[in-house]
Amino acid sequence: MILVTGGAGFIGANFVLDWLSVGDESVLNVDKLTYAGxxxxxxxxxxxxxxxxxxxxxxxRAALDKLFAEYRPRAVVHFAAESHVxxxxxxxxxxxxxxxxxxxTLLEAARAYWTTLPEAEKAVFRFLAVSTDEVFGSLGPQDPQFxxxxxYAPNSPYSATKAASDHLVRAYHHTYGLPTLTTNCxxxxxPYHFPEKLIPLMITNALAGKSLPIYGDGQNVRDWLYVTDHCSAIRRVLESGKPGEVYNVGGWNEKTNLDVVHTLCDLLDDLKPKADGSYRDQMTFxxxxxxxxxxxxIDARKLERELGWKPAETFETGLRKTVQWYLDNQPWVDDVTSGEYRKWVGQHYA
Incomplete structure (x- = not known):
């Protein structure tokens, strides 16, 4: 069995579904069930x-100790995090x-459990922490990829706390010998992306006839990774990654936010056309x-070179699958967009 934290959130839930669909090993899914779970x-x-x-x-800590003692996982995959900048x-x-x-707290619980394991089980135990490229800060247009x-040069409270998390994971390997792995995606x-982030927010707002809010000039660039590709990368790192190592996971898809929104609007125009005009008409800065x-x-060449992983989806194929999923799963969207969520979005993007 593996223990997955944050397994009811976006990436964590996709990982759990993917893990159980491709193998026979059980999952202990640990989640606090905040608004995003x-x-x-x-x-x-x-x-x-x-x-x-x-x-x-x-x-x-007491609850974690109890779970480790009862279920005796052979690995931890740590997704649980507050993640919205x-x-x-x-x-x-x-x-x-x-x-x-x-x-x-999770590292302490895992370390205490790990030290009690027989040597053979201790040797194969892994603690994989899922992190973000945001810990590296911001790049200029011509700068090499992360x-x-x-x-590390985090610029938001979110990325600063993820950087601190990464440093703790590193320290627990070098100080205590805990066999850790870190991925920065x-x-x-x-699918199943909570509609506060760019892509699901644009899809849900477009379909609801609301404005599509774009920060600044829309020229901020991000590398986009389809979540199922990310899940396969984590499986590969958990399987064969070297303890103490860090692996970048990227999609090789650098796009400006404006390009992303344009592409989304064009896909919606194709898959669910409006009675009049284009979804681009709803864009606002x-x-x-x-x-x-x-x-x-992200420079993901180390992961390809050492572990043979590379993404299966292009941005175009992944985005079309994503838009179609939201069109086919409106009841899920209605379920997660509670009154409190709508209140927060209304205040924040007013």
């Missing part, structure tokens, strides 16, 4: 004996608590957010 994403796993869900906060600007305390204190040795997109990083770009 949604059990309806995991509805297809109801009655599946290989999926066990535990509503636990990773800051709760805009929310981190409005309320950084939650990000410090979950991303820093939570990771520390590599695994790029110095680029922007994910795909709003004041840029504080400290908005200009460009992220």
């Amino acid at each position: 949604n059990l309806s994403t995991l509805k297809s796993l109801q009655g599946n004996e290989k999926h066990t869900f535990a509503q636990v906060d990773i800051c709760d 805009d929310r981190s600007i409005d309320g950084p305390a939650d990000f410090v608590q979950t991303n820093v204190v939570g990771t520390f 590599s695994e040795t790029t110095p 680029s922007n994910n997109y795909g 709003i004041k840029d957010r504080p400290g908005h990083d200009r460009r992220y770009a």
